[in-house]
Amino acid sequence: MNTPILSTRAASLTLDGNAGAIEILKDITLDVMEGETLGLIGPSGSGKSSLLMLLGGLEQATSGEIHAVGHELTGMNEDQLARFRRDHMGVVFQSFHLIPTMTALENVAIPLELAGAPDAFDRAQAELEAVGLGSRASHYPSQMSGGEQQRVALARASAPRPKILLADEPTGNLDGVNGEAIMDLLFGLRDRHGATLVMVTHAPSLAARCDRVIRLRDGQLDQEAVSA
Ligand SMILES: Nc1ncnc2c1ncn2[C@@H]1O[C@H](COP(=O)(O)OP(=O)(O)OP(=O)(O)O)[C@@H](O)[C@H]1O
Ligand SMILES: [Mg+2]
Numbered sequence: 191m192n193t194p195i196l197s198t199r200a201a202s203l204t205l206d207g208n209a210g211a212i213e214i215l216k217d218i219t220l221d222v223m224e225g226e227t228l229g230l231i232g233p234s235g236s237g238k239s240s241l242l243m244l245l246g247g248l249e250q251a252t253s254g255e256i257h258a259v260g261h262e263l264t265g266m267n268e269d270q271l272a273r274f275r276r277d278h279m280g281v282v283f284q285s286f287h288l289i290p291t292m293t294a295l296e297n298v299a300i301p302l303e304l305a306g307a308p309d310a311f312d313r314a315q316a317e318l319e320a321v322g323l324g325s326r327a328s329h330y331p332s333q334m335s336g337g338e339q340q341r342v343a344l345a346r347a348s349a350p351r352p353k354i355l356l357a358d359e360p361t362g363n364l365d366g367v368n369g370e371a372i373m374d375l376l377f378g379l380r381d382r383h384g385a386t387l388v389m390v391t392h393a394p395s396l397a398a399r400c401d402r403v404i405r406l407r408d409g410q411l412d413q414e415a416v417s418a
Contacts, residue, residue: 192223193223193224194221194222194223194224194257195222195223195224195258195259195353195354195386196220196221196222196245196256196257196258196259196354196386196388197220197221197222197255197256197257197258198218198219198220198244198245198251198254198255198256198257199219199254199255199256199257200217200218200219200253200254200255201215201217201218201219201244201251201253201254201255201256202215202216202217202218202251202252202253202254203215203237203240203244203249203251203252203409204252213409214237214240214409215237215240215241215244215251215409215410216408216409216410217254217410218241218244218254218410218411219254219411220404220411222245222386222388223386224353224386225384225386226386226387226401226402227377227380227386227387227388227389227399227400227401227402228386228387228388228389228400228401228402228403228404229389229390229391229396229397229400229402229403229404230242230388230389230390230391230403230404230406231390231391231392231397231403231404231405231406232405232406232407232412233407236406236407236408236409237406237408237409238358238390238406239358239390240409241406242281242356242358242388242390244256244263245258245354245356245388246275246279246281246354246356247263247266247271247274247275247279248271248275248281250263250264250266250271251263251264258274258278258279258354259274259278259353259354261274261278276301276304276305276350277305277350277352278352278353278354279352279353279354279355279356280346280347280348280350280352280354280355280356280385281347281355281356281357281358282340282343282344282347282355282356282357282358282360282376283343283358283360284358284359284360284362284363285363286331286336286339286340286342286343286363287343288331288339288342288343288346289331290330290331290332291330292330292331293327293328293329293330294318294323294326294327294328294329294330294331294334294342294345295311295314295315295318295327295328296314297331297342297343297346298314298317298318298342298345298346298349299311299313299314301346301349301350302314302349302350305350307350313349314327314345314349315327317345317346317348317349318342318345320345320379321341321342321344321345321375322341323338323341323342323345326338335368336363336364336368337364337368337371337372340360340361340363340364340368340372341371341372341375344360344372344375344376344379348379348383348385351383351385352385353385353386354385354386354387354388355376355379355380355385355386355387355388356387356388356389357376357387357388357389357390358389358390359390359391359392360372360373360376360389360391361373361391361393361396362392369393373396373399376389377399387400
């Protein structure tokens with residue numbers, strides 16, 4: 191656990207709003223170690239989701255550097271970023287983000303197929319079984335509960351065995367029981383596959399399960415709150 195797999199150096203994100211440029215993230219310098227589980231907390235609007243987007247190559251830093259899995263993300267074009275995400279990142283969102291016109295099996299298999307897996311559908315079926323949804327493979331997202339949809343999203347994110355799993359309030363839209371089940375699955379996937387996990391959460395019980403928790407405040411890291 192002593193090599194950083196994700197690093198940011200003075201990373202900032204500025205977006206153009208109606209009233210001019212808005213500084214969303216300011217001067218973020220952070221190392222995430224291989225195999226670490228990092229919790230990201232902070233008030234609404236403090237920049238947690240934005241930081242996750244930078245770490246995952248879903249958004250480009252305005253200045254500073256982002257290094258991930260030995261790649262420098264800053265300066266990559268859209269195609270390079272898309273390939274990087276496909277090869278190294280699994281992302282889970284609060285609102286599942288499944289493709290509504292695809293079955294559960296297709297939602298998991300298509301990204302595998304795009305990544306060149308010859309046995310994408312067999313592997314996708316096994317991934318669905320691993321999250322307890324083997325019998326729901328032919329169902330569409332609209333036919334599934336929120337907890338079930340999030341389990342499909344977890345299967346999809348972990349199927350390519352990404353080195354890094356990013357999760358943005360993965361239990362935010364679920365009740366306590368379903369949220370617990372998702373967290374157990376997420377930590378189980380991390381344990382089985384050795385992924386590094388960065389997770390945004392509002393739930394103290396989830397933060398308590400992380401190796402380290404950092405807090406954002408107004409787009410900056412709150413150094414006093416950083417715990418080891
Ligand atoms: N595309 C955008 N254009 C302009 N401002 C944005 C954009 N996306 C986010 N913001 C602003 O950036 C700030 C950080 O947003 P972000 O979504 O990262 O916060 P968050 O910590 O994830 O909040 P929450 O807990 O509510 O999810 C907010 O002030 C938000 O309004
Ligand atoms: Mg957010």
